[in-house]
Structures are given as C-alpha cells and as structure tokens.
Amino acid sequence: MNLLSQYETPAKPEITANGPRTRVIVADDHPVILLGARHALARFPDIEVVGEARQSTELVRALTNAPCDVLVTDLAMPGGLHGDGLPLIGYVRRHFPALPIVVLTMLENPALIRRLGEMGVTAVVSKSDDLAHIGLAVRYVMCGVPYAGPSVRAAHEALGKGAPAKPADKLLSRREIEVVRLYVSGMTMKEIAARLNRSIKTISTHKIAALRKLGLERDSELFQYAQSAGLMNLSSPSY
Known part of the structure; x- marks a missing residue:
C-alpha cells in the first residue's frame, strides 16, 4: 500500500x-x-x-x-x-x-x-x-x-x-539497516567493519546508500530517523 x-x-x-x-x-x-x-x-x-x-x-x-x-x-x-x-x-x-x-x-x-x-x-x-x-x-x-x-x-x-537522484521513499536493504543500527548505537565505522567482518569501505558505502535512500544529509538526521523507526531497539541479525 x-x-x-x-x-x-x-x-x-x-x-x-x-x-x-x-x-x-x-x-x-x-x-x-x-x-x-x-x-x-x-x-x-x-x-x-x-x-x-x-x-x-x-x-x-x-x-x-x-x-x-x-x-x-x-x-x-x-x-x-x-x-x-x-x-x-x-x-x-x-x-x-x-x-x-x-x-x-x-x-x-x-x-x-x-x-x-x-x-x-x-x-x-x-x-x-x-x-x-x-x-x-x-x-x-x-x-x-x-x-x-x-x-x-x-x-x-x-x-x-526534487531531483530523482534522491529516491527517499525506497526501503533500506537488510545490510543497510544493520549498518545504520550499529552506527546510531555508538559504534565507529572501523568497529562496525570488524563486527560484521567487512571492509571499512563497504560499511561506509552502506551508510552513504542509506542516507541517499532516506533523503538525509547529516548524521543528526540519521539518528532521528533511527529513533523514530525503532532501529535502536532491533536485535542484531546475522549478516
């Protein structure tokens, strides 16, 4: 719907x-x-x-x-x-x-x-x-x-x-959700990369993609989105 x-x-x-x-x-x-x-x-x-x-x-x-x-x-x-x-x-x-x-x-x-x-x-x-x-x-x-x-x-x-380059109404992928959730929990890009056994570049790419899909530009907006969307309360799924 x-x-x-x-x-x-x-x-x-x-x-x-x-x-x-x-x-x-x-x-x-x-x-x-x-x-x-x-x-x-x-x-x-x-x-x-x-x-x-x-x-x-x-x-x-x-x-x-x-x-x-x-x-x-x-x-x-x-x-x-x-x-x-x-x-x-x-x-x-x-x-x-x-x-x-x-x-x-x-x-x-x-x-x-x-x-x-x-x-x-x-x-x-x-x-x-x-x-x-x-x-x-x-x-x-x-x-x-x-x-x-x-x-x-x-x-x-x-x-x-706005420009079609910001498809903010698209849902995040499972990996993007996990990166966002860990990031707003206080972990650094390096710590998330180690946690998920991925490169820092890959983790950064997921975060940037999430910001783009959500139409956000700043980390403060990402924290606000994560709180309202309940991402701070999700248990960590397998990656």
Whole structure:
C-alpha cells in the first residue's frame, strides 16, 4: 500500500454527528503531548479518549483492558517491554489486526511513511502541526480513508519536486539497516567493519546508500530517523 500516493489528494469522509462516540487510546512518552492530544480530541464531540499510555507496556495493557476503536500513538516511546518505533507498530498489528492506527511523529520522512503504510497504518500526523489534525485523522480512519497532516503532505510534495537522484521513499536493504543500527548505537565505522567482518569501505558505502535512500544529509538526521523507526531497539541479525 503506497500511502504517500493516496495522501496527495485525500478524499473527505462523510462525518455524522449521530451514533456512539469513537473510542480512542492515546500513547506518547511526553506528558505535554498527551495533555495536548486529549484537549485537541475533546473538541470533537464524536470522539472519546478512553485510555492513555506513555510506553509500550502501558499501551498493550490499555488495549487489552479498554476496548477502543482507534489507536493514536507516538513512534519513539522507549522503555516498554514491547519496544517502540516500527517493532511496536508491528506488535500492535499482529495482536490487534482490526484496530486502525494514527501515528504521531516528529519525522515526516517519506521512507518511514511508506513503511508504515505497508504495515497497515493509514494515518500519519506530525507533531509540528496543529494537534486538531489528530481528531481529523481519527475521523478519516473510522471512515476507511487515509489521512496525512499538512507537514507530511508537504514533505511528500517537496520530494516530488526534487531531483530523482534522491529516491527517499525506497526501503533500506537488510545490510543497510544493520549498518545504520550499529552506527546510531555508538559504534565507529572501523568497529562496525570488524563486527560484521567487512571492509571499512563497504560499511561506509552502506551508510552513504542509506542516507541517499532516506533523503538525509547529516548524521543528526540519521539518528532521528533511527529513533523514530525503532532501529535502536532491533536485535542484531546475522549478516
């Protein structure tokens, strides 16, 4: 599923004021964001927040104990038993396959958004936008319509206007993911080369390729991507 292409011209769902309210659980490790999300959703009379969580352990417990219709969750929530980032999204999709998910993130990277779409996420909202977009996203997914906040759509549009030499929406290969994961864990190129029994040149090539595919230019952006994508929490696969 290519969410980005669907996000270009999102159709407006039909919203009715009648019927039961949509039950939502909100998860974010920042209390200010949780409070802001709750206040933003309170402006929608057809939506009710039935639970909150600050990490994956609390989230899974809330999903198990409090029936809900939509999950609104941050990607980067370290500290829980079920990880965060993409591994957490995968866990939720496996154990609650019918539950629509609205992802909150500070990273509007097209590669990450595409991967979320492939995992079944149909709505992405940036924390840099007005939090009212969370409520709009909830309404959209309840109608089966994909939704992206303004910053997410702008990032995709900017990518489309850029040079084709930066295919940022391509997924990383298994080897590129492993190099990125080890690099953001604090290892040097030399240490990664020794760990994976490859030359420093080969490791550097994988890192450069990852930056190019993700449309990133600086290491700081790579660290941000790795945190939001959950690469810091993956176990090391065989190379």
